[in-house]
Amino acid sequence: MKCDRESLLLYAVTDRRWLGADTLPGQVEEAIKGGATFIQLREKNLDEGRFLREAEEVQQMCRRYGVPFVINDNVGIAASIDADGVHVGQSDMEAGDVRDRLGPDKIIGVSAQTVEQALLAEERGADYLGVGAVFATGSKADAVEVDHDTLNHICRAVKIPVIAIGGIDKDNIDSLAGSGICGVAVISAIFGAGDIRGAARELRTAAEKMVEV
Template identity: 75%
Template sequence: MKCDKKDLLLYAVTDRSWLGEDTLYHQVEEAILGGATFIQLREKELSQEAFLEEAKEIKELCRKYQIPFVINDNVEIAREMDADGVHVGQSDMEAGNVREVLGPDKIIGVSAQTVEQAVLAEQRGADYLGVGAVFPTGSKADAEDVPLETLKAICQAVSIPVIAIGGISTGNILKLAGSGICGIAVISAIFAKPDIRAAAAELRSLAEKMVQA
């Protein structure tokens, strides 16, 4: 499965912080029904075994709706359960090494914060870039801010799709119009909301406006 920029319009990154009595499977399905176009499974706390089981379930769900499904950071799990791909940070693994492990047909996303990192990731085989944090965010303590000018410069410097991540909400998404990105990645703007499906639907409609502006 290759990465189409249309698939990156509303990229939902999971987080079990707000599960309460709910299941991750149900929350992800609600996000998809609301309009999420891409799912990244992000788990920092689960054991490898529990992560693998959960990944298999979410993969089947995404397959049902024909939505790309990638694993955050964990290249081994992505390979073992045959995810559509993986998203890695700068410190996790070079895109070229990930490609060797996963093979030519998998989607590889790489986080970037500078033009140099972005160009290098593209050269090494990344399919798309996640750039941020574009706004202040609570989900990553070490996320540096990426100014709008840098985001634009990255979009101009590479030919692969770029999505923005970090602190994006319905209140600020339209500030990203004209930057050259093809979509947004969000965590709390969907999964922290009481009505996940409605939150995803509103963001989807704003993301469509933003990329066309």
């Protein structure tokens, strides 16, 4: 699956805390129908068996709609189901080792909070960077806040696409215009919404306007 700037416009990261009576594949489908262009499966508390089954189900949904699908952190499961790729943080497997494990054609995303981290990730083979948290967020307890000047510097320092993450919603997304990012990654602004499809649609429109500036 191709990873380009357009596919990273509205990057939706799953979070099962808002499932309720829904299923995760069902929520993912609603997000995609609303305009999500990329899906990351993020699970921190499932055992490997349940995680594997869920990953396969979400992958099938993404393939149905032709949307790139990566797994957060778990390189083993990404390899076992032939996912489109994986996203790793600074404390996870290093990008070069992920590339060695998954091969040259898989998508590798890396979280970065500094220019130095961004340049190293690019050098080691990352396809895109996720930079944040650009706003305060409750979705990730250990999130490090990244000021907008640093975000701008990272975008100018690397050649690979950069997306912003952390606390982004329809009310603050426009403040990221002109930073150099090609898209935004969101969690609660989509999956915590009562109307997932409608929230994704609104964010997709806002993201398109933001990157045009």
